[in-house]
Each structure stands twice: as structure tokens, then as C-alpha cells.
Amino acid sequence: MSPVWPGVGEGKGELFWTHWTEVLTLKTYWVSKGSAFSTSISKQEAELSPEMISSGSWRDRPFKSYNFSAHGILPDSGHLHPLLKVRTQFRQIFLEMGFTEMPTDNFIESSFWNFDALFQPQQHPARDQHDTFFLKDPAEALQLPTDYVHRVKRVHSHGGYGSQGYKYNWKLDEARKNLLRTHTTAASARALYRLAQKKPFTPAKYFSIDRVFRNETLDATHLAEFHQIEGVVADHGLTLGHLMGVLREFFTKLGITQLRFKPAYNPYTEPSMEVFSYHQGLKKWVEVGNSGLFRPEMLLPMGLPENVSVIAWGLSLERPTMIKYNINNIRELVGHKVNLQMVYDSPLCRLDAEQGSPQTQETT
Amino acid sequence: MPTVSVKRDLLFQALGRTYTDEEFDELCFEFGLELDEITSEKEIISKEQGNEKAEGASDVILYKIDVPANRYDLLCLEGLVRGLQVFKERIKAPVYKRVMPNGEIQKLIITEETAKIRPYAVAAVLRNIKFTKDRYDSFIELQEKLHQNICRKRALVAIGTHDLDTLSGPFTYTAKRPSDIKFKPLNKTKEYTACELMNIYKTDNHLKHYLHIIENKPLYPVIYDSNGVVLSMPPIINGNHTKITVNTRNVFIECTGTDFTKAKIVLDIIVTMFSEYCENQFTVEAAEVVFPNGKSSTFPELAYRKEMVRADLINKKVGIRETPENIAKLLTRMYLKSEVIGDGNQIEIEIPPTRADVIHACDIVEDAAIAYGYNNIQMALPKTYTIANQFPLNKLTELLRYDMAAAGFTEALTFALCSQEDIADKLGLDISATNAVHISNPKTAEFQVARTTLLPGLLKTIAANRKMPLPLKLFEISDIVIKDSSRDVGARNYRHLCAVYYNKNPGFEIIHGLLDRIMQLLDVPPGEKKRGYVIKASEGPAFFPGRCAEVFARGQSIGKLGVLHPDVITKFELNMPCSTLEINIEPFL
Numbered sequence: 001m002s003p004v005w006p007g008v009g010e011g012k013g014e015l016f017w018t019h020w021t022e023v024l025t026l027k028t029y030w031v032s033k034g035s036a037f038s039t040s041i042s043k044q045e046a047e048l049s050p051e052m053i054s055s056g057s058w059r060d061r062p063f064k065s066y067n068f069s070a071h072g073i074l075p076d077s078g079h080l081h082p083l084l085k086v087r088t089q090f091r092q093i094f095l096e097m098g099f100t101e102m103p104t105d106n107f108i109e110s111s112f113w114n115f116d117a118l119f120q121p122q123q124h125p126a127r128d129q130h131d132t133f134f135l136k137d138p139a140e141a142l143q144l145p146t147d148y149v150h151r152v153k154r155v156h157s158h159g160g161y162g163s164q165g166y167k168y169n170w171k172l173d174e175a176r177k178n179l180l181r182t183h184t185t186a187a188s189a190r191a192l193y194r195l196a197q198k199k200p201f202t203p204a205k206y207f208s209i210d211r212v213f214r215n216e217t218l219d220a221t222h223l224a225e226f227h228q229i230e231g232v233v234a235d236h237g238l239t240l241g242h243l244m245g246v247l248r249e250f251f252t253k254l255g256i257t258q259l260r261f262k263p264a265y266n267p268y269t270e271p272s273m274e275v276f277s278y279h280q281g282l283k284k285w286v287e288v289g290n291s292g293l294f295r296p297e298m299l300l301p302m303g304l305p306e307n308v309s310v311i312a313w314g315l316s317l318e319r320p321t322m323i324k325y326n327i328n329n330i331r332e333l334v335g336h337k338v339n340l341q342m343v344y345d346s347p348l349c350r351l352d353a354e355q356g357s358p359q360t361q362e363t364t
Numbered sequence: 365m366p367t368v369s370v371k372r373d374l375l376f377q378a379l380g381r382t383y384t385d386e387e388f389d390e391l392c393f394e395f396g397l398e399l400d401e402i403t404s405e406k407e408i409i410s411k412e413q414g415n416e417k418a419e420g421a422s423d424v425i426l427y428k429i430d431v432p433a434n435r436y437d438l439l440c441l442e443g444l445v446r447g448l449q450v451f452k453e454r455i456k457a458p459v460y461k462r463v464m465p466n467g468e469i470q471k472l473i474i475t476e477e478t479a480k481i482r483p484y485a486v487a488a489v490l491r492n493i494k495f496t497k498d499r500y501d502s503f504i505e506l507q508e509k510l511h512q513n514i515c516r517k518r519a520l521v522a523i524g525t526h527d528l529d530t531l532s533g534p535f536t537y538t539a540k541r542p543s544d545i546k547f548k549p550l551n552k553t554k555e556y557t558a559c560e561l562m563n564i565y566k567t568d569n570h571l572k573h574y575l576h577i578i579e580n581k582p583l584y585p586v587i588y589d590s591n592g593v594v595l596s597m598p599p600i601i602n603g604n605h606t607k608i609t610v611n612t613r614n615v616f617i618e619c620t621g622t623d624f625t626k627a628k629i630v631l632d633i634i635v636t637m638f639s640e641y642c643e644n645q646f647t648v649e650a651a652e653v654v655f656p657n658g659k660s661s662t663f664p665e666l667a668y669r670k671e672m673v674r675a676d677l678i679n680k681k682v683g684i685r686e687t688p689e690n691i692a693k694l695l696t697r698m699y700l701k702s703e704v705i706g707d708g709n710q711i712e713i714e715i716p717p718t719r720a721d722v723i724h725a726c727d728i729v730e731d732a733a734i735a736y737g738y739n740n741i742q743m744a745l746p747k748t749y750t751i752a753n754q755f756p757l758n759k760l761t762e763l764l765r766y767d768m769a770a771a772g773f774t775e776a777l778t779f780a781l782c783s784q785e786d787i788a789d790k791l792g793l794d795i796s797a798t799n800a801v802h803i804s805n806p807k808t809a810e811f812q813v814a815r816t817t818l819l820p821g822l823l824k825t826i827a828a829n830r831k832m833p834l835p836l837k838l839f840e841i842s843d844i845v846i847k848d849s850s851r852d853v854g855a856r857n858y859r860h861l862c863a864v865y866y867n868k869n870p871g872f873e874i875i876h877g878l879l880d881r882i883m884q885l886l887d888v889p890p891g892e893k894k895r896g897y898v899i900k901a902s903e904g905p906a907f908f909p910g911r912c913a914e915v916f917a918r919g920q921s922i923g924k925l926g927v928l929h930p931d932v933i934t935k936f937e938l939n940m941p942c943s944t945l946e947i948n949i950e951p952f953l
Contacts, residue, residue: 020821045414049754054937057476076772077769077770077772078768078769078771078772078773078774078775078837078839079769079774079775080765080766080769080775081774081775081776081777081778083774084765084777087732088762091758091762092754095752095754096751097716098748098749098751098752098755099749099750099752100579100751100753101752101753101755101758102755103757103854104755104790105843105859106853106855106856106858107780107814107845107857108801108814108853108854108856109853110852110853123516123520125433125516129805133803134803134804134805135801135802135803135804135809136802136803136804137801137802137847138801138847138849138854138855139804140852140854141852141853141854142849142851142852142853142854143852144852155947159723161722161724162724162725163724164723164724165723166625166723167625168625168626178853178854180781180803180814201394202746203749203750204748204750205748205750205752206672211780211843213780213781215807215811223779224779224781224810225469225779225780225781233746233748234749235746235747237680238746239680239681239682239683239744240681240682240683240733240738240741241616241682241683241684241741241742241743242683242745242746243740243746244741244743244744245743245744245745245746246745246746249745249815255616260393260739261738261739262394262738263395263432263730263733263738264396265365265396265432265433265434265435265807267434270724270727270729270730271682271726271729271730271733271734272528272727272730273738291757293598293681293726295723295724295726296724296726298724306413307474309681310494311746314928318778333777334779335776335777335778335779336776336779336821336822336824336827336828337828338776338777338825338828339772339829340825340829340832340836342774344774345775352481357932359503361847
């Protein structure tokens with residue numbers, strides 16, 4: 001029979017498939033002496049060994065060439081969480097600017113410190129079940145500073161301290177309601193109240209970075225829990241210009257130098273400003289923080305002297321972290337659904353280094 | 365932030381000029397507004413319901429503008445235009461006047477039955493008004509915005525607007541049993557009793573949200589005219605009889621509610637905004653309200669309040685150096701008509717009824733700063749000299765974190781809120797034994813309680829990362845929450861350190877070694893001595909029998925370590941052995 005070539009053209013060779021013919025492959029090699037030809041056998045070494053060093057035999061051994069383009073073995077290390085690496089940097093920045101850290105070790109707060117002391121009225125939407133987590137147990141605060149509460153009640157319902165007040169029926173029961181704090185400004189209120197009890201008044205700079213809780217609609221960039229960064233300066237004669245100056249120094253340490261300020265509204269600050277910075281990657285102005293001077297209706301009932309102004313500003317920790325580490329879904333960063341590989345791989349947090357890669361995507 | 369939707373071309377027409385989108389965006393930025401979205405009715409319907417439903421919808425460009433939550437005077441096109449025109453010094457702020465009618469004054473008599481349900485009511489008349497379709501839509505839309513905003517979804521105040529020519533006063537505001545109220549409500553063709561209406565509106569997407577305000581009360585509020593015609597049943601629905609159309613010439617407005625101040629503000633806003641379209645521009649016809657005690661008052665109040673502020677106070681608070689005359693000009697641009705009086709340093713500011721948000725001199729300071737231009741203010745650094753201090757607990761935490769990572773463990777950041785199961789059932793405990801803080805009305809089980817231990821969070825982290833190579837060594841140093849009646853709020857945080865080792869073998873000796881290392885770092889020597897630490901065999905429902913120990917340091921129990929019970933492991937959807945350590949680090953401060 002004539003030779004059958006399987007796989008050549010259409011006919012694969014019926015004869016091949018019926019096993020009447022078998023294809024044998026014959027390989028032939030031409031062999032010649034190479035440069036390392038030797039009549040004795042020696043293994044190529046990979047690495048130096050203690051025995052080689054003491055005997056000096058390393059001089060006679062050939063060593064395999066090392067593949068420099070492959071990766072090495074990553075050291076067996078632990079890792080810090082990216083969000084908390086960013087938190088460390090922000091703490092550093094505040095400490096460098098002379099700010100003292102406020103105690104914030106209470107997630108549970110009363111409506112009084114969270115809202116009323118801040119001159120936020122009792123019928124304000126933020127106090128709704130929608131935005132605030134109220135508690136079933138313990139449902140109400142056990143103690144509130146009585147005299148201070150009276151002054152707060154008066155300024156809400158009747159005014160005073162130069163204010164018209166809100167002119168509504170302020171209820172103690174409402175102020176007693178416990179909740180999961182919606183902002184660390186509640187802790188700032190406590191700190192300012194403590195400061196006001198110390199006579200004579202000494203200027204202070206405070207900061208805090210801690211967890212807050214909002215009962216809002218959840219999506220790719222919003223969770224029920226997040227971290228708020230807050231800075232506060234209390235001194236005589238502070239102006240809106242001073243607030244801008246402090247913000248400029250603060251944001252410069254974050255590598256953000258182009259700032260613009262926009263009028264805004266907060267129940268407890270007046271004037272208020274939103275802070276915008278120019279994002280090189282997105283080629284537009286994005287909001288980076290909120291700020292203002294605390295209202296006299298908040299400060300004076302505490303007992304702070306009349307010519308003392310308190311400037312304050314805040315931003316979230318999650319947002320700059322997501323931008324810095326290029327993360328689009330907040331659940332990959334915070335909570336148990338975190339991407340551990342991302343935690344293993346995330347670089348040092350250097351806030352004042354070049355801002356992100358050009359592909360950095362917008363996260364609101 | 366409330367959003368106002370205005371037709372772009374109408375807006376430009378009223379402003380007397382056109383802007384590019386960028387120019388208008390810039391104007392908004394300056395004034396404190398935000399141009400949130402540029403869209404059209406067609407686009408909106410397309411996005412929400414698909415392209416088919418959008419067929420035939422309007423292409424007209426809409427500007428969606430965010431306004432500050434306390435500026436009720438900017439909630440409609442009329443107010444926005446007026447505010448911006450005064451800001452740009454193109455017009456002088458109109459003066460709103462209350463005028464007495466040529467004939468009999470309209471009366472609204474409040475009976476004492478309303479006291480238990482919605483005691484307050486105010487009223488006014490817009491006389492000889494000229495509506496167009498756009499003005500009419502704006503009028504209805506403003507009421508809706510106010511309802512959502514200052515009226516707190518109609519709970520505090522509800523607005524009713526009626527065609528006065530279909531009515532005959534005096535009007536009575538009273539409260540009756542639901543079965544005794546019968547009328548033809550807006551847009552319906554037959555009469556219903558209030559009970560029937562409550563049922564009908566249960567499925568109405570718009571009105572169902574307001575039923576709860578009066579639903580379970582014995583008496584419902586209702587307003588009648590002298591012929592028994594129902595004007596409205598606040599806060600639910602108006603009567604069809606008094607329905608306003610584009611052709612309506614005289615409008616009777618009533619605001620009822622539980623907050624008198626807000627009812628007055630709301631009335632003032634509506635009448636000031638739309639009196640622009642009355643024949644006698646910017647005048648509002650007075651109405652008299654007679655209270656249950658027989659006393660009466662005339663509304664709307666339209667009060668102009670005067671406040672005196674020193675020019676140097678404004679300069680000092682903002683950080684600028686303007687002359688009193690210039691400051692007066694700045695404020696006038698913000699709708700706060702001002703003039704320099706007295707010794708040349710005092711400024712007298714007239715606060716119009718549209719600026720109920722101005723309640724303190726600081727509000728005036730902000731307006732001066734806005735008119736000056738925030739970005740024109742010179743930045744300065746406060747001379748405040750302070751030495752910074754760290755919060756000791758956070759300082760300790762930061763130090764420990766680094767060495768935990770150095771020990772080969774990876775940091776997790778888990779949620780402080782979780783389900784009851786997570787901190788109790790899954791750990792073999794009863795929830796009552798945990799002394800946990802409970803949240804009321806949680807939307808999902810994930811928000812039932814605040815965590816009393818860091819362990820569930822770490823176990824859930826492992827479960828979500830089960831594809832990662834073993835061993836998994838995680839840690840977290842963060843707060844847990846426990847009820848505590850010695851604290852003013854009744855609860856307090858504790859700073860815990862928790863670590864887990866998850867591998868083919870439980871690694872108890874590794875977790876134990878980690879504890880030894882932590883004690884070494886904290887300079888706590890092993891041994892029963894006063895400043896030392898020991899571990900003693902213990903047991904717990906979460907631990908494997910014989911593989912659990914309690915940690916004692918500085919004389920107190922600070923936590924436990926051990927191999928987790930297989931029940932715990934399976935309940936958290938894991939399948940490898942796991943050992944854990946959790947201690948309170950506060951005794952080491």
C-alpha cells in the first residue's frame with residue numbers, strides 16, 4: 001500500500017483510522033561536542049552552600065544563571081489596612097499642625113449632644129428615622145448637664161444671645177433620645193463645652209478621626225458606617241480668612257494646593273463653606289470638605305466668651321482613600337467583604353506624593 | 365439640599381440675559397447654589413421608565429438647581445430670579461405690602477376642636493392675579509417643595525390654595541369625626557366620606573405618605589365656607605370645588621399645622637413669591653383669623669425686622685476691611701437692605717419676610733461674605749499657639765497595630781453594626797447575656813445591634829476571602845460597645861484587640877505565642893505578680909472543650925483565647941480549624 005499521511009488535506013486517510021496502518025515518527029539528531037563538553041559528570045549549582053565556602057569548592061563549580069526577570073519570593077509579612085494607613089497620615093498631619101486629639105470613644109450619643117447642643121432644631125429632617133439610627137436599648141440618655149440643657153432649651157425656643165431662636169416647643173424627651181452618632185461634631189461639642197468650663201479661656205486646637213453612622217440609602221460609595229475627620233480651632237478673633245488659611249495648610253499637606261470655596265449651609269455653622277479642589281485626573285473641581293464658623297447659639301450657651309470664634313472643618317476618610325488607592329466600590333475597602341489581596345498589595349500611604357494614576361476614576 | 369427644577373429659557377428670559385452653562389454654573393457657585401443637572405422632561409422619563417414612555421415628552425431644557433435647605437425664598441423660579449437679580453444689582457428688592465381689602469375682609473374662624481389635632485391656621489388673599497401655564501405650574505410646585513422642606517412632609521404645616529370666586533366667606537376651620545366629613549375631593553367625580561378617602565388614598569403613591577398624620581385621630585381637620593363647601597381636609601387633600609386653574613383671578617390661601625411660626629413663614633413665602641403676578645404688584649390682601657378664645661389677628665404678617673450690626677464686627681468676622689458704606693451695599697445685594705446710620709459705624713439692616721433664615725448677626729456676616737466673594741477674602745493663619753497631644757488610647761492602638769503587622773497578621777476593618785445572631789446565637793450565647801446595645805427599627809438584620817466582640821467581623825472577613833491562600837492571619841484593634849449605666853448615655857466603647865488564625869491546623873500555640881508577644885511589647889511580664897499576666901484554663905460556648913483559656917493581666921480578666929468550637933466555625937460558613945484571641949487593651953494605658 002502507498003504511504004498514508006494523516007492530517008494532510010481533506011482525506012485524513014481512511015486507512016489510518018481503521019488501524020490497518022500505523023504512523024511512526026522517526027526523529028533523528030545530529031550531535032556534536034559543545035563548549036562545556038567533558039568526560040566527567042558534574043551538576044550545575046544553583047546556590048552557594050556552607051560546605052562550598054569552607055572547602056573552597058565553589059571555585060570549581062559552575063553556577064546556573066539566575067533569572068532576573070522572574071519575581072522573588074514575597075516575605076511572609078502582615079499588612080495594615082489601607083483606610084487605617086490613610087488615617088495614620090491624617091493623624092500625623094493634625095499633630096504636625098499642633099492639634100490635640102479629642103476623645104471619641106463613644107459610638108452611642110444622646111440627641112442632645114448630637115443635635116440640640118449644636119443648635120440643630122428638633123424638627124430637622126436629619127433627626128428623622130431615615131437618616132439617624134435611634135436606639136431601642138438604651139433608648140434614653142441617663143444624665144444630661146441640667147443648667148446647660150436649660151440654656152440650650154431657651155435659645156432654641158425663645159432665642160437670646162443675640163438670636164431670634166427657632167421659636168418652637170423644645171422637648172426634653174426628644175433631646176434624651178439615644179442614637180448612633182451621625183457625626184463626630186458631637187464629640188467636638190463635648191470638647192468645647194469642657195473647654196468653656198475652664199476659666200480663664202485658653203485657645204485650643206482639636207481634631208478627631210472616628211466612626212459615624214447614617215441610616216441612608218446604601219450604594220457603591222455609601223455605607224451605613226464611615227469615618228469622619230474633623231478639625232477645630234477655638235481662639236479670639238478668628239475670621240473666615242483664618243479658616244481658609246488653616247484649610248490651605250491642611251490640604252497642602254495632602255498634596256492639594258488649588259482650592260476654591262463656596263457658600264454652603266449647615267445648621268450649626270454660619271458662615272459655612274464647601275471646599276473644592278482641582279482634580280488633575282478628572283479635569284474638574286471636586287468637593288473635598290465642608291467647613292464653617294460655629295454659630296453663637298451653639299457656643300454662647302456653653303459658656304465660651306463672646307469674642308471667641310470657633311472654626312471647624314470636616315471630610316470623610318473613605319473618599320480620599322478610595323481616590324488614592326483607586327477603589328470604586330466602598331465594600332471592597334470597608335467591612336468584611338474587603339478584598340484581602342488588595343490589603344496585601346496596597347502601597348505605603350504617602351498623601352503628598354503625586355495624586356493617583358491618570359486612570360483614577362471619580363468616586364462621589 | 366432641596367432641588368428646584370426650572371425651564372432654562374424661562375429663567376434666562378426672567379433674568380434678562382442668556383448664560384452659557386459654564387457661566388451659569390459659575391454664578392451659582394458664587395451665590396451658594398449648585399447647578400446639579402441639565403436635563404429635560406424627555407430625558408428624565410427616559411432614564412426612569414425607558415425610551416418608549418418618553419416619546420412625546422417635552423424637550424425643553426431644564427436646570428436642576430440645588431438650593432440651601434434654609435432658603436425658602438429660593439425654592440421657585442420667581443424667588444431664584446429675584447434673588448439673582450438683586451445679587452447682580454439689576455433690580456432693587458421689591459417691598460411687599462399687606463393691604464386691606466376694598467370690601468369685607470376674608471375671615472377664617474378657628475374652633476376649639478382643632479386644638480387637639482392641628483391647632484394653628486393662617487390665611488391671606490392674592491387679589492387679581494394673572495396665571496399662565498408656567499406660573500400656575502410654579503405655584504403648585506412651590507407648595508410641594510415647601511411641604512417637603514420646612515413643612516416636614518406636611519406634618520408641621522399644610523398649604524391649601526383655593527379659587528376665592530367659587531367660595532363665600534367667612535370660613536370655618538374645625539375638626540369633625542371622619543364619618544361626618546363628606547365632600548368631592550380634588551380631581552374626583554363624586555363625594556366621599558373622610559373614612560372612604562383614607563382607604564382610597566392608601567394606594568395613591570403621592571398621598572399615602574401623609575395619611576398617618578391624622579389617620580388614627582378621633583377628629584379630622586376640615587375647612588368649610590359659609591355654604592358648607594369644603595375647602596380642604598388638611599393635610600391630605602383639597603376639595604374639587606375650589607380647584608385653581610390658569611384662569612383663576614383671586615386666590616385664598618390657608619396654612620394649617622402644629623407649628624405656628626412655620627405656618628406664618630410658609631404663608632409669607634407663598635404670597636411674597638406670587639404677589640409678583642397680582643395686578644397691584646407685590647401687595648397681598650389681608651385676611652383675619654379668629655382664634656377659639658375670640659381674639660383675632662390679621663395675616664400675612666409680612667414683617668420687616670430691623671437689626672443693627674457694627675461694620676467692624678462684620679469686617680472682623682470675615683477678615684476683610686470694607687467701609688461701612690460698602691458693607692451696606694454688599695448686604696443690599698443679598699436682599700438685606702442696609703444703610704449706614706448713627707456714628708457712621710453702625711449699619712441698620714432690614715430683614716424682609718422672605719429671609720426667615722436670618723436669625724442672628726452671624727447670618728448677616730455670611731451674606732456680607734458671599735456678596736464680597738468668598739474667594740476674594742485673604743487667607744491668614746491663626747496665631748493660635750498650641751502643643752498637640754494624642755489621645756492615649758489611640759496612641760497605644762497605633763503602636764500596637766504596627767507590631768501586630770510585624771508579627772505577620774493582617775489588619776481588617778469590620779462593621780460595628782451587625783445582626784443579633786452574629787454576637788449571640790452563632791457564638792453559642794443568648795442575646796440577653798451579651799449586654800448589647802439594640803437599634804430600633806433596623807432596616808435589615810445587619811443593623812440590629814452594635815458589636816460586643818470583634819470576632820464575628822473577622823470570621824466574616826475570612827468567609828468572604830476563602831479563596832486566599834492559607835493560613836489566614838487577621839487582626840483588628842477597634843471599639844466594641846456595651847451597655848453601661850454609669851455613663852451619661854447608658855453605654856460605652858471598649859478598645860479590643862482581636863486576632864484569628866485560620867488554617868488546616870488550629871494553631872493554638874501560634875495564637876498563644878501572639879499573646880506572649882503582645883504582653884512582651886506592653887512590658888507585661890509573665891507570672892502572677894501584680895504587674896504580670898497569666899492564662900488559666902477556662903471554657904466558653906464558643907470554644908472547643910479543653911482548648912480555651914482566660915487571660916489575666918494587671919489583676920483583672922482581660923479576655924480569652926482558644927480554639928473555636930466547630931459549631932462556631934460552621935455557623936460562620938467556614939470549614940477549617942480556627943483559633944482566636946480577644947482582649948481589652950484599656951487596662952494597659
